[in-house]
Amino acid sequence: MNENMNSPRLSEDLQKFSPVTVIGAGVIGISWTAYFLAKGLEVRVNDVRPDLEEVVHTGIKRIIPSLQKLGLPTKGLTDRLTIEGNLERALVGAAVVQENGPERLDFKQELxxxxxxxxxxxxxxxxxxxGLKASEIAGKMEYPERMLIGHPFNPPHLVPLVEIVPGRSTASSTVEKAVNFYEALGKNALVLKKEMDGFVANRLQSALFRxxxxxxxxxxxxxxxLDEIVTSSIGLRWAAGGPFLTFHLGGGKGGLPAFLKHLGPGMNVLWEHLGKPHLDEGTIQLLSEQAISFYGAIEQNQLEEKRDSRQLYVLDAFNEKNK
Ligand SMILES: NC(=O)c1ccc[n+]([C@@H]2O[C@H](COP(=O)([O-])OP(=O)(O)OC[C@H]3O[C@@H](n4cnc5c(N)ncnc54)[C@H](O)[C@@H]3O)[C@@H](O)[C@H]2O)c1
Structure with missing residues (x-):
């Protein structure tokens, strides 16, 4: 029977993590909500927006084809969904909270x-x-030991990585619990050894974007x-092996040491000449004009669908390889 025709079922490993409260139903919150539901979790969604009901249902509907391509069951997907504008009612009895509110320290501290x-x-x-540190977000909490960062990559329903970044006061049992939660969801949960602004993946992304x-x-x-150069060279390469493995292989039999000896000096010189642009008004205007000229004629939904379908092909290829 086609898996998509089945209703989501909660695995034994996930039972202790239900219900989940998702706070903030924007880009990330809706994607998490759809994924959690497809994994059989009971989900409550909380947001202050007046159109919450409509935004959540429309957003989930848009994600269903991707969930189906992932092989996840979607029949009656919203049966275990509660939309709750009242924070207290959304939170009472929650086993897990995944917070996706605005990226402002003062906002998150108060929340x-x-x-x-x-x-x-x-x-x-x-x-x-x-990018915000758990130590700072939890700065005003009475019991900060149960709070930490679980940073997904957009869209969380597709991209495997979740960076787990504990704060100074996060208990080690909380870190373990977070790893168990994301792994039970089928995610690649990686715990960072040190708090740093932007964590790892976003720092790398920022360096390349600069x-x-x-x-x-x-x-x-x-x-x-530029987008074409990335997708047809380093994007493809980095999907198969990260920057270190890539250069280790670039060094031939001598591996990374040989690579660094041969090409390292040139790279050192290049590092000195990399650009340091500022996102000032002029730069923003130029980038905005180019984005509209190259991508503006295509509906946002269509661009998202194309991105998701390409990412699914790459994920599929990995799943085949790992069988
Ligand atoms: N967009 C990305 O690519 C991305 C990727 C990974 C992580 N994140 C992180 O996820 C979080 C959310 O980002 P986003 O892109 O989904 O933002 P978004 O602006 O799309 O969504 C934020 C949502 O929070 C809601 N909100 C505002 N005040 C609230 C309150 N008091 N209570 C409940 N909800 C409230 C807003 O109404 C909105 O729906 C941020 O911390 C961001 O850094 C974003």
Whole structure:
């Protein structure tokens, strides 16, 4: 029987993590919600927006084809969904909170003070923040040991990585619980050894984006040409092996040491010449004009569908290889 015709079922490993409260129903919150539901979890969604009901249902509907391509069951997907605008009602009895509110330290600090009033001392509190430190977000909490970062990559229903970043006060049992939760969901949960702004994946992304902006500003390539260069070279390469393995192989039999001896000096010189653009008004205007000129004629939904379907092909290829 086609798996998509089945209803989601909660695995034994996930039972202790239900219900989950998702706070913030934007880009990330809706994607998490759809994925959690497909894994059989009971989900409550909380947000302050007046159109919450409609936004959540429309968003989930849009994600269903991707969930089906992942082989996840989607029949009656929203049967275990509650949409709850009241924070207290959304939180009471929650086993896990995945918070996806606006990326502002003052906002998140206040939110966590409220969250801890309504949850039990065992509730796992995960923030999707893409760069703020758990130590700072939990700075005003009375019991910060159950709070940490569970940073997904967009869209969380597709991309395997979740960076787990504990704060100074996070208990080691909380870290273990977070790893168990994401692994039971089929995610690749990686615990960082040290808190650093932007964590790892976003720092890498920022470094590359900075040079991408520099090259476009300098007129070396246009935005769409740069995107094509990445997807047909390093994007493809890095899907198969990260930067270190790639250069280890680039060194032939001598591996990374030989590579660094041979090409390292040139790279050192190049590092000195990498661009340091600023996202000032002029730069933003130029980038915005190019984005509209190259991508603006295509509906956002269509661009998202194309991205998701390409990512699914890559994931499929990996799943085949790992069988
Ligand atoms: N967009 C990305 O690519 C991405 C990737 C990984 C992580 N993140 C992180 O995820 C979080 C959310 O990002 P996003 O892109 O989904 O943002 P978004 O702007 O799309 O969504 C934020 C949502 O929070 C809601 N909100 C505002 N105040 C609230 C309140 N008091 N209570 C409940 N909900 C409230 C808003 O109404 C909105 O729906 C951020 O911390 C961000 O850093 C984003």
């Amino acid at each position: 966590y003070v409220m969250i801890e009033r309504f949850v039990s001392k065992d509730t796992l509190l995960l923030s999707s923040s893409s 040079e991408a902006v520099h090259l476009v500003l300098e007129g070396v390539v246009s935005m769409d040409e």
